[in-house]
Amino acid sequence: MINNRIANDFLSQSVSEDDLKNVKAIIQALLEGNETDEEIHEKTGIKLNTVRKLLYKLHDASIANYKRNKDPETQWFTYSWSFNEKEYIEKITKFYNNRIEERKTLLDELENNLYFVCCMDQEHFKGDYAESSEYEFYCPICDYELEPYDSKKEKSLLKRRITIDKKNFKKLMDSYNKQTGKNGN
Numbered sequence: 001m002i003n004n005r006i007a008n009d010f011l012s013q014s015v016s017e018d019d020l021k022n023v024k025a026i027i028q029a030l031l032e033g034n035e036t037d038e039e040i041h042e043k044t045g046i047k048l049n050t051v052r053k054l055l056y057k058l059h060d061a062s063i064a065n066y067k068r069n070k071d072p073e074t075q076w077f078t079y080s081w082s083f084n085e086k087e088y089i090e091k092i093t094k095f096y097n098n099r100i101e102e103r104k105t106l107l108d109e110l111e112n113n114l115y116f117v118c119c120m121d122q123e124h125f126k127g128d129y130a131e132s133s134e135y136e137f138y139c140p141i142c143d144y145e146l147e148p149y150d151s152k153k154e155k156s157l158l159k160r161r162i163t164i165d166k167k168n169f170k171k172l173m174d175s176y177n178k179q180t181g182k183n184g185n
């Protein structure tokens with residue numbers, strides 16, 4: 001449920017590349033029933049400060065909650081954390097749907113429009129017919145001619161990404177359903 005491309009990409013919106021591995025270990029520890037930052041720190045070996053920082057990031061993303069308790073002996077406050085699986089799945093589902101939608105829109109545009117690129121360097125210019133005719137089909141950067149853009153590669157890349165996303169999302173949902181099924185027993 002955590003080791004999944006879509007889950008990775010979703011979590012990467014909230015944490016840096018370096019923290020991704022840690023945040024996944026923390027989620028795993030929460031799922032296994034570790035509640036306090038100390039317990040998570042001991043379980044994962046991640047520095048206590050990092051554990052705390054990342055727990056609050058998960059909280060900001062609304063996928064982790066905490067309860068504050070006062071220790072009757074020491075009068076210290078302790079925080080018991082929990083992972084909000086339902087919210088996590090809902091948020092990932094939204095993230096996934098948006099991404100599929102964006103890629104399908106892009107694919108539609110490529111299929112229904114003719115684009116032009118600079119014949120010297122595609123980074124210079126890429127535009128549809130109207131945009132290209134504004135420049136009279138000359139590159140606005142280097143003044144070489146524009147040529148029709150061959151979108152075959154980009155289209156097949158998009159199609160592949162959509163297929164991979166669908167497959168990964170199915171895997172994620174399968175593992176979630178299996179897990180909630182187990183908890184229900």
Ligand SMILES: [Zn+2]
Pocket residue numbers: 118119120121124125139140141142143144
């Ligand atoms: Zn150019």
